[in-house]
Amino acid sequence: MERTVSRQNTNLMxxxxxxxTSASTTAMDEAQDSSGDEESxxxxxxxxxxxxxxxxxxxxxxxxxxxxxxxxFINYETLKNWKDEELIxxxxxxxxxxxxxx
Amino acid sequence: MGKLQYKxxxxxxxxxxxxxxxxxxSTPLLIEDIRAEHTLPGLHPxxxxxxxxxxxxxDDCSLIINETGTKLKYQPGTIMGGxxxxxxxxxxxxxxxxxxxxxxxxxxxxxxxLTITLRGITNDSKDPxxxxxxxxxxxxxxxxxxxxxxxxxxIVSRGSAPLGGGEVILSIPIVHCLNAVNLTDVGxxxxxxxxxxxxxxxxxxxxxxxxxxxxxxxxxxxxxxxFSDHKKGPAAGNSPGYGIxxxxxxxxxxxxxxxxxxxxxxxxxxxxxEEEKKELMPPEEVGEQIASVLxxxxxxxGVVDSTHQGLLFILCALCPQDVSKVRVGKLSPYGIETLRxxxxxxxxxxxxxxxxxxxxxxxxxxxxxxxxxxxxxx
Numbered sequence: 001m002e003r004t005v006s007r008q009n010t011n012l013m014x015x016x017x018x019x020x021t022s023a024s025t026t027a028m029d030e031a032q033d034s035s036g037d038e039e040s041x042x043x044x045x046x047x048x049x050x051x052x053x054x055x056x057x058x059x060x061x062x063x064x065x066x067x068x069x070x071x072x073f074i075n076y077e078t079l080k081n082w083k084d085e086e087l088i089x090x091x092x093x094x095x096x097x098x099x100x101x102x
Numbered sequence: 103m104g105k106l107q108y109k110x111x112x113x114x115x116x117x118x119x120x121x122x123x124x125x126x127x128s129t130p131l132l133i134e135d136i137r138a139e140h141t142l143p144g145l146h147p148x149x150x151x152x153x154x155x156x157x158x159x160x161d162d163c164s165l166i167i168n169e170t171g172t173k174l175k176y177q178p179g180t181i182m183g184g185x186x187x188x189x190x191x192x193x194x195x196x197x198x199x200x201x202x203x204x205x206x207x208x209x210x211x212x213x214x215x216l217t218i219t220l221r222g223i224t225n226d227s228k229d230p231x232x233x234x235x236x237x238x239x240x241x242x243x244x245x246x247x248x249x250x251x252x253x254x255x256x257i258v259s260r261g262s263a264p265l266g267g268g269e270v271i272l273s274i275p276i277v278h279c280l281n282a283v284n285l286t287d288v289g290x291x292x293x294x295x296x297x298x299x300x301x302x303x304x305x306x307x308x309x310x311x312x313x314x315x316x317x318x319x320x321x322x323x324x325x326x327x328x329f330s331d332h333k334k335g336p337a338a339g340n341s342p343g344y345g346i347x348x349x350x351x352x353x354x355x356x357x358x359x360x361x362x363x364x365x366x367x368x369x370x371x372x373x374x375x376e377e378e379k380k381e382l383m384p385p386e387e388v389g390e391q392i393a394s395v396l397x398x399x400x401x402x403x404g405v406v407d408s409t410h411q412g413l414l415f416i417l418c419a420l421c422p423q424d425v426s427k428v429r430v431g432k433l434s435p436y437g438i439e440t441l442r443x444x445x446x447x448x449x450x451x452x453x454x455x456x457x458x459x460x461x462x463x464x465x466x467x468x469x470x471x472x473x474x475x476x477x478x479x480x
Contacts (some may be wrong), residue, residue, distance in 0.1 A: 013453075017441070072228060
């Protein structure tokens, strides 16, 4: 049991900070290095559009370096139907009006 | 003078956070490839507008943008703050909250307390609304020891997208340093508050949203009050729109929020106003939907909602060298990006542990010891 917990723990750290948590170079630095090399060979001007994008994506979990700068996060797809009695019961105790007798 | 070492980054993502953290940590910053391959390359109007705002507030900073706007060189200066007739007209491609979020963090560490008037769109669907900012974001600051005197956001008039016309006045006090927090107990929801607003439409829109939202909450808790804020005349801005912001308060002093706004938008890329008007979501559905979003956030069991994770992490990282511990629900993509930027700029790394019994995540960190030397410790 303890082992699974610790594994989950490292996974979450990895998800956020990249695989080699001990090394100082991170996923982001690596991505910069690799694309820095490409710039120097001067061919970039005529590179097909899709290819350039593909290169940018390497090293990023979320893919796009130009993703929108937006703190708000609502996932309308996972929205549940909160009129459902079972769902209501599932978070009933998060409210002061919940059933605290049991 | 030696050559400055610029921190190099790519792309337009998290631009505000990068600039804020660069300013606070006095790190010169070079961002390249900003939408280099897009049809409309370079910085967008709201980003330029934010950069101008940053220039306004900081002394001795230097901002260089190349011709196409795909490259940005920033050398931070001193954050001045102040109250001297500061007015900023925000670009109408994003709402005022886009500017409020980074301002909030910067202003805490400026030389003088900040009071600034911001004009533009007060409510839109992309950013948290100004109501949420008042009810939730400012409350979060108090947990970190920010005094409540001088901490205020006044909504003078509202403006919906696309034409805006709203105005808010933001006041932020300065702190010597923040207090480390231990926010692991979310507590139980004791009441739900909210604001439904409408501009240039019938006040019935407010009532419908309030009624349908209440309908959802009635099964959970009786203490629900949603204010109606119907604006007309000049206070209603230039465009029709309506929306709702809800906040659940717990007995442990946590605030969980959800909001949205409905209005005729602009087309994504060009920023032009749409020619044919699309069908808007009816107010009944809006109320019901946002009530459901709020319940979803409550279900997650974090001390903040997913929208505020980023701010929470930044504040924790700016604390004195003391351990902060917080509990959040699922990590949001923006929250994860924030954690990475905090590591890159401030050198603060969080210890992230899942808590399987409640399906939440516990984060711990030692603050970077940020101090505002212009304010003496009292």
